[in-house]
Amino acid sequence: MLSSWRRTREDQHVKExxxxxxSDCMLPFTASTALHVVTFGIGASxxxxxxxxxxxCRNACISVLFNYLYILTFYGSNLVFAGYLENNYRHSLFCRRxxxxxxQQQKPAWYRFLMYTHYNEEATEAGPLHAYESHLLVAFMKRYYCDWITNTYVxxxxxxxxxxxxxxALMGxxxxSEGSDLSNVVATETSTIAYTRAQQRYFSSYSPVIGFYIYESIEYWNTSVxxxxxxxxxxxxxxxxFESYLNYLHGLNITTSLSRSNFTERLRSGFLRxxxxxxxSDDIIFAKRADGEFDxxxxxxxxxAKTTENKxxxxxxxxxxxxxxxxxxxxKFIIFNPSFVYMDRYASSVGAPLKNSCIAAIFLLFFSTFLAADPLVNAWLTVTVASVEFGLVGFMTLWRVELDCVSVLCLIYGVNYAVDSSAPLVSAFALGRESTRTRWVKLALERHGVPALQSYLCYGAALLPLxxxxxxxxxxxxxxxFLTAIITAFHCLxxxxVLLTFLPPSKKKRRERKNAAENREEIECVEMVDSTRVVDQITTV
Known part of the structure; x- marks a missing residue:
C-alpha cells in the first residue's frame, strides 16, 4: 500500500x-487474508x-482478521491524513508547515535536515523525474538490477x-528426521541439557529405563503365566x-509352580527378608484377602534395551x-518412561500437522484458481510453492533443525508466505499483453520488486532478536x-x-492474436462502409 501510495501524483486530490x-491493493490483500484464514482455520479445526x-492457529486467525480490519479502517484513515499533510506542505511527523x-536557508542545518519537502515549483524545475522513482531502492531496481537479472549472460x-x-535441498x-529429543523443549543452559548430553555421549547404546507395571492381581505361581x-x-x-525370586527358588532346589499360599509366603517371609x-520391597504391593492370606x-x-545407532x-x-x-x-500391564511423553508428542505433532498442511496447500491452490486472472498464474504459483517448501525442508535439515511441531507449523506458514510474495510478480507478468517477455519481467520487478525487497528486509530485521x-x-x-524469507526472496527476485523470460506464458502468440483481431475488425468496417451487398453477405454468414 505504501508503494502504491508513493506512485500516485502528489498534485492529485486526496480522495483520488x-x-x-x-483499488490497486485491496483485492489481492483480501484474497491473501482469505487464504491465511482458510489455512490457519484448518489448523484450528x-x-x-x-x-x-x-x-x-486460532490466535493466528484472529490476528489476521484484526490486521485486515486495521488496514481497512485505521491505516486508510492515516493515508488520508498524510495526504492532507502533503497537500498543505506539513511535516508528516511534526505536523508543522x-x-x-x-x-529554509536561514535555518540551522539540523532544521533543514528534518524539515524538508518537495514544492511543486521545485518539481517543475527539476524535470519529469517522479519523487518515487528517485528513491534509492527504486532507482537501483529500475536502472541496474532489472537489466542485470535479464541479461543473456547472467x-x-x-x-x-x-x-x-x-x-x-535434496541432500537435506x-x-x-523427526525431533524427539528432550533437550529441544527446554532452555539451552539447564541441568536437563547437561544430563542429556552426558547420557548421549556415554550411555547412548542403552534405552531409557522403562517401567513395566502390572496393575492387577495375576497368578504369579502359575507356570504358564x-x-x-x-x-x-x-x-x-x-x-x-520376579526373575530374581524365580532364581532364588531354583537356588533352593524348589519348584516355581507352588501353590498360591506357599508362593506368597516364601516371597514375603524369605525372599524379601x-x-x-x-x-x-518397594516394587511389590501386597493386600490381605478375606481369608487372611496375602496376595x-x-x-x-x-x-x-540395548540399542544401536538407530536408537x-x-x-x-x-x-x-x-x-x-x-x-x-x-x-494386564503398562509401560512408561517420562521421555515417552515427548516421543508421543512428537509422533502426533508431526503427522497431524503434515496432513493438515497438505490439505491446506491443496485447498489454497484450488481456491487461488478462482482468484487468478490467468490459469498459468496458478500453475506458476504451484511450482513456486513446491520449490520453496522443498528447499525449506532440505535446508532446515542441513541447519540441524528436526521435523517437530514448530518446524511443521513454519512449513504451513511458508505456503502462505510464498504465495503472498510471488503472486503479485507472476500476475503482473501474466496479464501483460504488449511488448516482450523481458520487458514485462522488468515492469513487474519495477512495480513489485521494491515493496517485496523492503518487506524481506523488515521481516529479517524483526526475526533477528529471536x-x-x-x-x-x-x-x-x-x-x-529466516529460511522461509531467504528462499522466497531468492525465488521472487x-x-x-529468469524463468519467466523463456518459459510460458508466451507474449508473442497473444500479440499476434490481438493484431489479427484488430486487422479483421478494420477490414470488416471498410467492407461495411463500401457496399450494402457485402453487408448482407456478412450478415448471412
Missing part, C-alpha cells in the same frame, strides 16, 4: 489518491489433535545456481523382582510392540522463518524473473 491505492497447534526553500548462471540450490531432504512374563521381558536388561533382595495386587519391573527408530518400534502386546495379553533467546524452540522458529 486513496481510491487509487485501495478438529482435524488437528494437538491443543497447542489449535490455539496457535515546512517553510519554502528560500526561508541467466545461465542463475539457472546453474538454482540447480545447486535443488541439489543441496534425504536426511530429514511365569513363561509369559519372561517372554515379554526377553531381550531386555532386567531389574526384576534377605539383605540383597530387600530393595525389591500380590500390583508390582513393577524395570527394563533397559530413535528402535525405541519407536519397541514402544509399538509392547503397547500392542499390553492390549492383547492376558497379563536468535538471541536461550531456547531451542525459539531458535527453531527463527531458523525456519532471481529465479522467477
Amino acid at each position: 489518491r486513496v481510491a487509487a491505492v485501495f 478438529p482435524f488437528t489433535n494437538i491443543e497447542a497447534v489449535r490455539l496457535f 515546512v517553510p519554502k526553500p528560500e526561508l 541467466k545461465p548462471f542463475v539457472v546453474l545456481f538454482y540447480l545447486v540450490y535443488v541439489s543441496f 531432504y534425504l536426511q530429514v 511365569q513363561e509369559d512374563l519372561l517372554e515379554y521381558t526377553k531381550g531386555f536388561e532386567r531389574i526384576s523382582w 534377605l539383605p540383597r533382595y530387600v530393595h525389591f 500380590v495386587v500390583a508390582s513393577r519391573m524395570f527394563l533397559v 530413535r527408530e528402535e525405541m519407536s518400534i519397541l514402544l509399538d510392540t509392547l503397547r500392542k502386546l499390553s492390549l492383547t495379553s492376558r497379563v 536468535a538471541a533467546v536461550p531456547s531451542n524452540l525459539t531458535r527453531t522458529l527463527f531458523r525456519c522463518l 532471481a529465479i522467477l524473473p
Whole structure:
C-alpha cells in the first residue's frame, strides 16, 4: 500500500489518491487474508489433535482478521491524513508547515535536515523525474538490477545456481528426521541439557529405563503365566523382582509352580527378608484377602534395551510392540518412561500437522484458481510453492533443525508466505499483453520488486532478536522463518524473473492474436462502409 501510495501524483486530490491505492491493493490483500484464514482455520479445526497447534492457529486467525480490519479502517484513515499533510506542505511527523526553500536557508542545518519537502515549483524545475522513482531502492531496481537479472549472460548462471540450490535441498531432504529429543523443549543452559548430553555421549547404546507395571492381581505361581512374563521381558536388561525370586527358588532346589499360599509366603517371609533382595520391597504391593492370606495386587519391573545407532527408530518400534502386546495379553500391564511423553508428542505433532498442511496447500491452490486472472498464474504459483517448501525442508535439515511441531507449523506458514510474495510478480507478468517477455519481467520487478525487497528486509530485521533467546524452540522458529524469507526472496527476485523470460506464458502468440483481431475488425468496417451487398453477405454468414 505504501508503494502504491508513493506512485500516485502528489498534485492529485486526496480522495483520488486513496481510491487509487485501495483499488490497486485491496483485492489481492483480501484474497491473501482469505487464504491465511482458510489455512490457519484448518489448523484450528478438529482435524488437528494437538491443543497447542489449535490455539496457535486460532490466535493466528484472529490476528489476521484484526490486521485486515486495521488496514481497512485505521491505516486508510492515516493515508488520508498524510495526504492532507502533503497537500498543505506539513511535516508528516511534526505536523508543522515546512517553510519554502528560500526561508529554509536561514535555518540551522539540523532544521533543514528534518524539515524538508518537495514544492511543486521545485518539481517543475527539476524535470519529469517522479519523487518515487528517485528513491534509492527504486532507482537501483529500475536502472541496474532489472537489466542485470535479464541479461543473456547472467541467466545461465542463475539457472546453474538454482540447480545447486535443488541439489543441496535434496541432500537435506534425504536426511530429514523427526525431533524427539528432550533437550529441544527446554532452555539451552539447564541441568536437563547437561544430563542429556552426558547420557548421549556415554550411555547412548542403552534405552531409557522403562517401567513395566502390572496393575492387577495375576497368578504369579502359575507356570504358564511365569513363561509369559519372561517372554515379554526377553531381550531386555532386567531389574526384576520376579526373575530374581524365580532364581532364588531354583537356588533352593524348589519348584516355581507352588501353590498360591506357599508362593506368597516364601516371597514375603524369605525372599524379601534377605539383605540383597530387600530393595525389591518397594516394587511389590501386597493386600490381605478375606481369608487372611496375602496376595500380590500390583508390582513393577524395570527394563533397559540395548540399542544401536538407530536408537530413535528402535525405541519407536519397541514402544509399538509392547503397547500392542499390553492390549492383547492376558497379563494386564503398562509401560512408561517420562521421555515417552515427548516421543508421543512428537509422533502426533508431526503427522497431524503434515496432513493438515497438505490439505491446506491443496485447498489454497484450488481456491487461488478462482482468484487468478490467468490459469498459468496458478500453475506458476504451484511450482513456486513446491520449490520453496522443498528447499525449506532440505535446508532446515542441513541447519540441524528436526521435523517437530514448530518446524511443521513454519512449513504451513511458508505456503502462505510464498504465495503472498510471488503472486503479485507472476500476475503482473501474466496479464501483460504488449511488448516482450523481458520487458514485462522488468515492469513487474519495477512495480513489485521494491515493496517485496523492503518487506524481506523488515521481516529479517524483526526475526533477528529471536536468535538471541536461550531456547531451542525459539531458535527453531527463527531458523525456519529466516529460511522461509531467504528462499522466497531468492525465488521472487532471481529465479522467477529468469524463468519467466523463456518459459510460458508466451507474449508473442497473444500479440499476434490481438493484431489479427484488430486487422479483421478494420477490414470488416471498410467492407461495411463500401457496399450494402457485402453487408448482407456478412450478415448471412
